[in-house]
Amino acid sequence: MAKVLTTRKENYAQWYNDLVLKAGLAENSAVRGCMVIKPYGYAIWEKMQYELDKMFKATGHTNAYFPLFIPKSYFSREASHVEGFAKECAVVTHYRLKNDPEGHGVIVDPDAKLEEELVIRPTSETIIWNTYKNWIQSYRDLPLLINQWANVVRWEMRTRLFLRTAEFLWQEGHTAHSTREEAIEETLKIIDLYSDFAEKYMSIPVIRGIKTESERFAGALETYAIEAMMQDGKALQSGTSHFLGQNFAKAFDVRFTDKNGKLDWVWATSWGVSTRLMGALIMAHSDDNGLILPPKLAPIQVVIVPIYKGDQQLGKISETATRIENELAASGLAVKYDSRDTQTPGWKFAEYELKGIPVRIALGPRDIENNTLEIARRDTLLKETVPQDNIVSRVKELLQNMEESIFSKALRFREENTYKTDDYEEFKDIMDNRSGFVFAHWDGSAKTETLIKEETKATVRCIPVEAEKEKGKCIRTGKPSSIRVLFAKAY
Amino acid sequence: MAKVLTTRKENYAQWYNDLVLKAGLAENSAVRGCMVIKPYGYAIWEKMQYELDKMFKATGHTNAYFPLFIPKSYFSREASHVEGFAKECAVVTHYRLKNDPEGHGVIVDPDAKLEEELVIRPTSETIIWNTYKNWIQSYRDLPLLINQWANVVRWEMRTRLFLRTAEFLWQEGHTAHSTREEAIEETLKIIDLYSDFAEKYMSIPVIRGIKTESERFAGALETYAIEAMMQDGKALQSGTSHFLGQNFAKAFDVRFTDKNGKLDWVWATSWGVSTRLMGALIMAHSDDNGLILPPKLAPIQVVIVPIYKGDQQLGKISETATRIENELAASGLAVKYDSRDTQTPGWKFAEYELKGIPVRIALGPRDIENNTLEIARRDTLLKETVPQDNIVSRVKELLQNMEESIFSKALRFREENTYKTDDYEEFKDIMDNRSGFVFAHWDGSAKTETLIKEETKATVRCIPVEAEKEKGKCIRTGKPSSIRVLFAKAY
Helix, strand or coil, rough: CCCCCCCCCCHHHHHHHHEEEEHHHHHEEECCCEEEECHHHHHHHHHHHHHHHHHHCCCCCCEEEEECCCHHHCCCCCHHHHHHHHCCEEEEEEEEECCCCCCCCCEEEECEEEEEEEEEEEHHHHHHHHHHHHHEEEEEHCCCCEEEEEEEEECCCCCCCEEEEEEEEEEEEEEEEEEEEHHHHHHHHHHHHHHHHHHHHCCCCCEEEEECHHHHHCCEEEEEEEEEECCCEEEEEEEEEEECCHHHHHHCEEECCCCCCEEEEEEEEEEECCCCHHHHHHHHCCECEEEEHHHCCCCCCCEECCCCCCCCCHHHHHHHHHHHHHHHHHHCCCEEEEECCCCCCCHHHHHHHHHHCCEEEEHHHHHHHCEEEEEEEEECCCEEEECCHHHHHHHHHHHHHHHHHHHHHHHHHHHCEEEEEECCCHHHHHHHHHHHHHEEEECCCHHHHHHHHHCCCCCCEEEECCCCEEEEEECCCCCCCEEEEEECECC | CCCCCCCCCCHHHHHHHHHHHHHHCCEECCCCCEEEECHHHHHHHHHHHHHHHHHHHCCCCCCCEEEEEEEEHHHHHHHHHHHHHCCCCCEEEEEEEEEEECCCCCCECCCCEEEEEEEEECCHHHHHHHHHHHHHHEEHHHCCEEEEEEECCHHHCEECCCCCCCEEEEEEEEEEEHHHHHHHHHHHHHHHHHHHHHHCCCCCCCEEEEHHHHHCCCCCCEEEEEEEEEECCCEEEEEEEEEEECCHHHHCCEEEEECCCCCCCEEEEEEEEEHHHHHHHHHCCCCCECCCCCHHHCCCCCCEEECCCCHHHHHHHHHHHHHHHHHHHCCCCEEEEEECCCCCCCHHHHHHHHHCEEEEEEEHHHHHHHHHEEEEECCCCCCEEECCCCCHHHCCCCCCCCHHHHHHHHHHHHHHHHECCCCHHHHHHHHHHCCCEEEEECCCHHHHHHHHHHHCCCEEEEECCCCEEEEEEEECCCCCEEEEEEEEEEC
């Protein structure tokens, strides 16, 4: 079978794009920058949504839905927010089309111009805080812990499937609190939740940290993020949680009466992860044969393929295959028996490797005689012939093992590609020739950050939460620094 | 406790609006015609989504996601579709804002005009069939059974919460088939699925039928709908399933090679239900005290309220309440113990009546002594004191009973307000003074339909699937008719 993917070594970016297309995850649409999420890709996203939603609800959050449209003027209310978000966005100016009087289809009706233009939400802080104004009067109305699953639009010039698209799907949490401390606690609780999700469900190790001022969310006092390493050594920001202080409360005049009858502005957080996580999931684990999915997020966890000649053999194999399928399904596993006669076993093996089905079971005539089956794991491609007995516990053990193994592999890769240096030449060499994460000292100024970016393409990904204080000198300027920060080239 | 709602008798429309607001289901946003779905309303919608999604998947459908934006020219491709959909819609003309040079916030950047305007999807047939073109080559690629959960926008002039809003949430199924028969079968399968959902989950009896040409989906050969009666006797169309023939395949040039190697256009269906179902659910069952929810869709099915004086009593009651809460939760019920000391039991009773919690359990000091509890059902407001033993089976039985009873009540109401007449004066009298469903003969012409609408405000809701052929004369024109159709005033 011919290789269907460009290899990672040949061209990592092309490999990623090939994989997304060939595995049936997503494709570009006719609308510039907007993608179609295909059924198999969407099934993975649904699994992510399901697990995240459970985690949000278990921590006291509820879902709601706010309008797609935001009046243009709302963006100007919060001074730094407007700079960050109100620029590259889709603007609705009219509400009607009409037949072209010259007979060429339809045209925009000039008489149907909106009094105030509406912006398609790039993020919903403004419309939500304008709503919260009516929901919050007293400390009894707080905390307000609300999440929204929605589509958002940011008019990106250079787009890539899942990683950066004009329209994307996400969840955005928007919480309101009576004290600064409680809001900060929420911000941290969520970044920990995201970190847990990435590590326990996506099997991707992440570094939690604080963003520098230049990478902070527009309107936030502090932005926390999780950063993951992809197989090309670049960082992918996979989730952010923002402590917004009282900025949006002040912009939208949201005050509450505290227990002592005193009026104060409400404290806020916001946080989100998006279909970008799909990009991280694909890039972190997959190989030149296709997708590798952590078992908890695989829409199909086990596939059974019959190896046979003629209908009589198939009939016999199907009996056993169906019994095994039912046993696995009854134990809660997502299993598929592919008995199609339109495709060869070889085609099916390649297809399920491409799609990253974690476990493949093959059954041939000899297996039926010997009460055996062939079981193959997708991550290592190792296979063995084993007895059919105890198949459920065997598969579950294998899935558990794969999950840990995928995580360990990603962690080992990150460790092997993480450096600590105080030498700017070495730093540049790493960024030029090896890529990876570098822990280095930085003087804390935006100017130096820009300088380093221009010279090496690396940016400060975050100031790690778990880093220990350590006196040193900025790798670029030699000025004093109290902590090593995480540098990397980033998606 | 003062009544919080206008009564149905006083003003049915006002009652509905009061209820939606006071029960915390939804509210109008600052953007004209767009609503905010509040957490409690959204929780009910999530339950509906969950059940519908299971039903779609059980019938072989998968989810995917297509772009929010549709290029303007796509609408002109299907001649009747453009007439129906491309008119009242939100049009994106620009992709950037910039700082107002005169310092007044931000303005639309005139340099960032799109070459072709983008329409926010009012429905997605065009963008989806443009995509299917690349997915379908052979009969092996068919059937394609895809559903999308999404937001859509139709620029309605007169909006009402849930019933008619500019932006609403829905699911839209779009399937592709190799034969006319298979597509018709799918259309019918889905209208039956919707009917099952309405009757078994929403406890609303519905009438399935075919729409007349004037009410048919723009671009369909046939539209099937389910129609439900609200408590004011008006009909609410609650779901539609369209047989699209080859119209969209032809418009977007989607052909396939059949088993004999012959090229043919692909056959299509589309179908959807929306947050409008929330309106139906609220209006069909609720009373002047608030919401009445069928148990399967209630986010909280049982609430436990302690009746006590002082912390010591509360402590004792809480022990029992928590035990009962845990027992009910362990059995899979959604249960809440409300031990807040900031609100009185009377306030809580009214609140949970307003929110339609199906079962309320009250526990006082005497109940603790006697091993009893008071159990109340929301639909009839009846309560009784019963032993605490076997509480799980008792509650489950009660919920089952309520579900049936709510459905029966709605069915009885519909039957009592359904008429059969051949007399136009009686017909007019019903529409003027009683409202309700009327089965009457109609000559099948759009002109007569319009005439009747102008004279009585009633429209042909559908030609019922289950109606028997019966020769008669059109109630308005006296021309021959072969079947009685369903007339009603409609939402």
